[in-house]
Amino acid sequence: MPTTTYIALLRAVNVGGTGKLPMAELRALCEGLGFSGARTYIASGNVVFRSELKEAAVKAALEEALAAYAGKPVGVLVRTGAEMAAVLAANPFAQAAPNRTVAIFLDAAPPADAARKASGLKDEQIALGTREIYVHYGSGMAASKLKVPAAQAGTARNMNTVATLAHWACDA
Incomplete structure (x- = not known):
């Protein structure tokens, strides 16, 4: 069976003192699940690896192991690596600072009204992707009051991180 390069993005790991998970432990956990070449990027729950499993099985195995x-x-x-590269290529705010632009990753396509239902909008811009919501924070994220209800079950990564993960996945 062919192997696929995947990127797993964990929610609420090593952020603000909650969900502590050393990246060495995450790599070991992935290897223990039979995923090969596990490589983590920064301490916020990003891991690139190869597996023969389908995406849903990878997600289920990781969530079960992480819960334990x-x-x-x-x-x-x-x-997949190809999907991450596509997220980077589809960034509608590519001319903006990559550290002020995020992709909020979701399991499914965002609802068509996701941007309209956002609150606290100041100078942020929102665009919908395939299974992502893109947000450009004009003044940065620190002072933003933006709330996007459709993004609650997602996890955000800035475009610098997206670019690195896409590059790693293509080299894997």
Whole structure:
């Protein structure tokens, strides 16, 4: 069976003191699940690896193993290397600073009214992707009051991180 390069993005890991998960543990967990070449990027729950499993099986295996490790559910969003490269290529705010633009990764397509239902909008811009919501924070994220209800089950990564993960996945 052919192997696929995947990127797993964990929700709420090593952010603000919650969900501590050393990246060495995440790599070991992935290897223990039979995923090969596990490589983590920064301490916020990003891991690139190869597997013969389908995306849904990868997600289920990781979520089960992480729940056993953490003692509570840990959300996981999974993309193939090609999908991550497509997210980067489709960035509607490519001319903006990559550290002020995020892709919020979702399991399914965002609802058509996701941008309209956002609140606290100041100078942010929102665009919908395939299974992502793109947000450009004109003044940066720190002072933003933006709330996007459709993004609650997702996890955001800035475009610098997306670019690195896409590059790693294509080199894997």
